[in-house]
Amino acid sequence: MDKIAQQSPINAFLAQSEQRLRGRIxxxxxxxxxxxxxxxxxxxxxxxxxxxxxxxxxxxxxxxAFGKPREWAKEILMSENYKPYLQxxxxxxxxxxxxxxxxxxxxxxxxxDFGRGHFDTCFNVIQxxxxxxxxxxxxxxxxxxxxxxxxxxxxxxAIVVTYLVVGISVKPLGKIMTQRIxxxxxxxTLQDDLxxxxxxxxxxxxxxxPTLVPARLRGPLNGPYTDKAxxxxxxxxxxxxxxxxxxxxxxxxxxxxxxxxxxxxxxGYLAPILRSQPAPLGVLTQGSLQAVATKEIAARRWRxxxxxxxxxxxxxxxxxxxxxxxxxxxxxxxxxxxxxxFDSEIxxxxxxMVFYQGLICLAxxxxxxxxxxxxxxxxxxxSGQMKAPQSPLF
Amino acid sequence: xxFRSDLDALVLSVLQAESLHGYEIAKRINxxxxxxxxxxxxxxxxxxxxxxxxxxxxxxxxxxxxxPARKVYRLTETGKGELEKLVExxxxxxxxxxxxLAPTKPEASRG
Numbered sequence: 001m002d003k004i005a006q007q008s009p010i011n012a013f014l015a016q017s018e019q020r021l022r023g024r025i026x027x028x029x030x031x032x033x034x035x036x037x038x039x040x041x042x043x044x045x046x047x048x049x050x051x052x053x054x055x056x057x058x059x060x061x062x063x064x065a066f067g068k069p070r071e072w073a074k075e076i077l078m079s080e081n082y083k084p085y086l087q088x089x090x091x092x093x094x095x096x097x098x099x100x101x102x103x104x105x106x107x108x109x110x111x112x113d114f115g116r117g118h119f120d121t122c123f124n125v126i127q128x129x130x131x132x133x134x135x136x137x138x139x140x141x142x143x144x145x146x147x148x149x150x151x152x153x154x155x156x157x158a159i160v161v162t163y164l165v166v167g168i169s170v171k172p173l174g175k176i177m178t179q180r181i182x183x184x185x186x187x188x189t190l191q192d193d194l195x196x197x198x199x200x201x202x203x204x205x206x207x208x209x210p211t212l213v214p215a216r217l218r219g220p221l222n223g224p225y226t227d228k229a230x231x232x233x234x235x236x237x238x239x240x241x242x243x244x245x246x247x248x249x250x251x252x253x254x255x256x257x258x259x260x261x262x263x264x265x266x267x268g269y270l271a272p273i274l275r276s277q278p279a280p281l282g283v284l285t286q287g288s289l290q291a292v293a294t295k296e297i298a299a300r301r302w303r304x305x306x307x308x309x310x311x312x313x314x315x316x317x318x319x320x321x322x323x324x325x326x327x328x329x330x331x332x333x334x335x336x337x338x339x340x341x342f343d344s345e346i347x348x349x350x351x352x353m354v355f356y357q358g359l360i361c362l363a364x365x366x367x368x369x370x371x372x373x374x375x376x377x378x379x380x381x382x383s384g385q386m387k388a389p390q391s392p393l394f
Numbered sequence: 395x396x397f398r399s400d401l402d403a404l405v406l407s408v409l410q411a412e413s414l415h416g417y418e419i420a421k422r423i424n425x426x427x428x429x430x431x432x433x434x435x436x437x438x439x440x441x442x443x444x445x446x447x448x449x450x451x452x453x454x455x456x457x458x459x460x461x462p463a464r465k466v467y468r469l470t471e472t473g474k475g476e477l478e479k480l481v482e483x484x485x486x487x488x489x490x491x492x493x494x495l496a497p498t499k500p501e502a503s504r505g
Contacts, residue, residue: 036439036465040417044435067434075440079447 009059010041013069020073025080033076041066086143091370093139099132133158401441402450403484406469406477409451413468416442442467450476 007015014034021030041062048058066072080086107129137154408414408422420438445451450473455463469477 032465033439033443035462036416037436039415039462039464040420040435040439043417065435067436072434072436072440075437076443079440079444 009056009063010038010045013041013063013066014038016069017073017076020070021076025077029080037066037072089139090143091139093136093143095367096132096134096136096139100129100136103129103132401437402445403477403480405438405441405445406450406473406480409467409469409473410477413454413466415464415466419467445473448472 014037017037018030018034021033041059044062044065045055045058048061049055053061103125106125137158141151141154404423405419408419414422416439419442420435423438442451442453446453446467449470451467452470453465453467456466457463
């Protein structure tokens, strides 16, 4: 400030104007604009000196007649942003930000539904919010020609919004991802169990046991199921004597074609139990095939095994509900999550969803901006400012 | 006091005859008695930049001996068309105002 005060009035004006313009328009544009202003001020000061003023007084008068640096810089910035595409970018940015403001509170409500398993709605709302925010930031950057200050401001805003949204959503997202990993582990474990049970069934086939092995146990192993996970889940559901309504919540013959959230939902709460308590067939056979040679022993052990699994499931469900998931554990989960764990179908589904929603959101932002412009013009018309009277020059 | 469309018209009309630099444009306008830029001469430059962005005028940098290059503005075809519209609009407005302000004969008393 002192440095500016020591300068000549013209230089002080130009320095203050440069401060206002720096980072908002390109350096080349600032240089040419200030050069033009300097020329004007110098000519004006020379004229005033010819009329008898001292150099300093003439420069001061010229600078004063030119206007205040702050207002002048503001008008220059406005004139630079007047290009149609910059104006359109600005309008779209405003529209995007408005959509973001509308959807951000909905995101918080949608996140609350995570715990109740309403993943589709939640993901849609979050995506629309993010896309609207991205459009707002991108539009603002284009409208300001990616000037440094605008870029820094956009970056700061993105960090703040990311922190807020992630801060809110990390807990439920962490839970989902934890479950997802557990499901993947469980699928492997279930297959092991099935292989062992198959082996056990073959062994018992040689004895009198097959007549006691319930049909529901054999069915899933030989049935026309689409994949191993469904087969395993069906098997467990039958085993636990689940009612049809409950069974349908985690067993689906079309699981491999289902949307990502369906996979997470249907296998979500069963997965950790099966992973942590695989209950291999060794428990059933106690390591000895000879031990189940009689019908009575075999039947009892099958029942004991079923009861034990049922108890494990109940315990696991209770454990999962009480399991504390905080930011730290969620981050730990995220850090161990591998990209390869995502199904290609899931990735494809998400990509399409983001793309289409992005297009819809962009169109919505544009329409919103146009509506805002229309309302603004209507307000001007109503207030009688649309056609200002013109000057008596001609 | 002047409005934005007035200032556009003033600038375009001054550039109609020849190409000029910013200070000269301000001087010409002031010489005609228009006080638009007397309060804030700097107001001219945002207008020039906007008109340039809109394609109504075009700027060229003319090198000068011993001095920095000077930015000189000239009217484009778009600018000429815009000026014609503004002039026509002003004439209509002026005629309307003149007809309203013209002294009218008092109506004859009906006795």
